Amino acid sequence: MATARLILRRNPNKENLYPIVILISHKGTNTEIATKMEIDKEYWKDGTIKRGCPQFENVREANMKLSLKLNEVLEFIEVLEGSRRIDMMTAKQIADFVKKGGKAHTDSDFFEYFETYISKIPNLSTREKYSHTLVILKVYTKHLFFSEITKPWLSRFKEWRLNNVSAATTNIDLRNIRAVINKAIDVDEIIGQELYPFRKFEFAKAEPRNLRLGIDKIKEIRDFKTEKKTEQLAIDFFMLSFYLIGMNNADIYSLKNINEGRVEYIRKKTSKPYSIKLEPEALEIIERRKGVKKLLIYQETYANYRNLTKQINKYLKKVGEA
Secondary structure, eight states: OOEEEEEEOSSOOTTSOEEEEEEEEETTEEEEEEEEEEEOGGGEETTEEOTTOTTOSOHHHHHHHHHHHHHHHHHHHHHHHHHTGGGGOOHHHHHHHHHTTSOOOTTOBHHHHHHHHHHTOOOHHHHHHHHHHHHHHHHHOSOOBGGGOOHHHHHHHHHHHHTTSOHHHHHHHHHHHHHHHHHHHHTSOSSOGGGOOOTTOOOOOOOOOOOOOOHHHHHHHHHOOOSOHHHHHHHHHHHHHHHTTTOOHHHHHHOOOOBTTEEEEEOTTTOOEEEEEOOHHHHHHHHHTBOSSSSBHHHHHSSSHHHHHHHHHHHHHHHHHO
16 A cells, blocks of 8 residues: 655755655655755654744745645545556656656556566466566567557567567567556556557568368378377377367366266366367267376376377377378
8 A cells, every 4th residue: 555754855955954755655665756845854743844943934834735745645646546556556656647647657667567467367378478478578678668669669579579480479479568558558547548559550460370170180180090009199189179169278187077968167268167068979088088086197197288288289290290
């Protein structure tokens, strides 16, 4: 929770007077807002100017002005807390918000906000993808503020990325950047709509890959004869995914039981619930590939679904070549 209070600066100015400032503290960060008032240290007590202070003819009026300035800051903090924008801000960003009369600070640190954004992503796989984009951005530039991300900047970043990776991968990074900026504008409101850089921006042109397999190819995979256990395991896993209407590897790896002839689960990527009827073909594979302590042998053979995916892809590739 952010706080604000009136204090004297530790060190006096050239006239040996102590400036009165409003100290803002938030999440371990501190900053000051000047009040343009300064006094002898001995006339300061508990956030107010004592009577007889030689710097002011009317001490009561001076204290009233200070109180109004402090209340103004507290009101702005209350606005930020009400909209939850303050959760993503530092003390300096709060001070900038106050100085601009309640307008979002345009030079917020993009990397700092990006890191906070990543920490709140519940899905591990998605979190890793955004983390990778952040790493790439830090390779591209050491410092980055929201106001620096303009359409020309995005174009330069896109061209730099295309020199090293495919258009599809480049677009993943660009879309991740866009998602972070959208949240900063629409949810946390730490920047304004005027800083949105993706209007009429063209993403990298990627030729669509035809990833669909015809029914004849799927039958070829199903009926492929091999004496290698690893290849047969891969084929069975592929067909099980097919029979489970394309369930992905992470969700198959997490399956725990069968409920009245159906597989019921929450998809990791979207958190959407699914209930799939098990056809005889799927049940046959599940029975044949049953684990000792877990539903499937794949869950006991591999430490996690990433290892599973790596090995299944490896042996499916060999089947594909054959």
